[in-house]
Structure formats: C-alpha cells, structure tokens
Amino acid sequence: MAEELRHNRDQRRFEAWVDGELTGEMTYALQGDVANFNHTYVADSARGTGLAGRLAQFAFDQVRADGQWTILPTCPYVIAWAKRHREYADLLVESAR
Numbered sequence: 001m002a003e004e005l006r007h008n009r010d011q012r013r014f015e016a017w018v019d020g021e022l023t024g025e026m027t028y029a030l031q032g033d034v035a036n037f038n039h040t041y042v043a044d045s046a047r048g049t050g051l052a053g054r055l056a057q058f059a060f061d062q063v064r065a066d067g068q069w070t071i072l073p074t075c076p077y078v079i080a081w082a083k084r085h086r087e088y089a090d091l092l093v094e095s096a097r
Contacts (some may be wrong), residue, residue, distance in 0.1 A: 003051075005058040014059040016042070016051050024051050026059050026078070034093060035069040042079040056081045060088045072096060 004017040018026035022048050024042040028035040037059070042052045056078060063069050072093045073079045082096070083087060 024055050028076045030075050033069050034072050036072045037078040038074045040075050
C-alpha cells in the first residue's frame with residue numbers, strides 16, 4: 001500500500017492518497033493568518049488504519065515548517081487530536097490551547 005500526504009493549497013486542504021486514490025482530506029479556511037481546520041474525511045476503506053492521525057500530524061508539521069499560520073481547530077477530530085498532541089499547542093490560536 002503506497003501512501004502519499006500532500007498539501008493542496010489551491011483546494012485549501014491536506015490530502016491523503018493511497019494507491020493513487022484520494023482517500024482522506026483535512027480542509028481549512030484561511031482568515032488572515034489563521035487556518036480554520038474545519039473538516040476531516042477518511043474513506044471507509046481506510047478507517048481504523050490511523051490515516052486521519054497521520055494526516056493531522058502532516059498538516060500540523062506543514063504549518064509549523066511554513067511558519068505563517070496559527071490553527072483554529074473547529075473540526076471535532078482535529079480538536080480531539082490537538083488535545084492528545086500537546087506538543088503542537090504552540091500552533092493553536094490562544095483560545096484553543
């Protein structure tokens with residue numbers, strides 16, 4: 001199984017491709033320098049594999065590397081993931097820490 005994680009800036013989403021098929025996504029809306037992470041989707045075929053967690057880590061790592069945004073998590077999955085991964089708290093808007 002070949003997995004590739006990508007940042008699709010034009011579509012404002014982070015994508016997970018498995019064996020050449022779009023299998024998961026984490027979408028965001030930009031408001032100035034704040035990225036509102038508002039939706040996460042993983043196809044039924046990949047649920048329970050940890051794909052959503054790997055996609056979240058990839059997205060947060062990309063935000064950290066780019067150094068341009070803070071994150072406002074409004075998607076329930078992203079909120080829960082960020083609470084479990086406090087090492088990324090510095091990337092969150094202050095009200096979400």
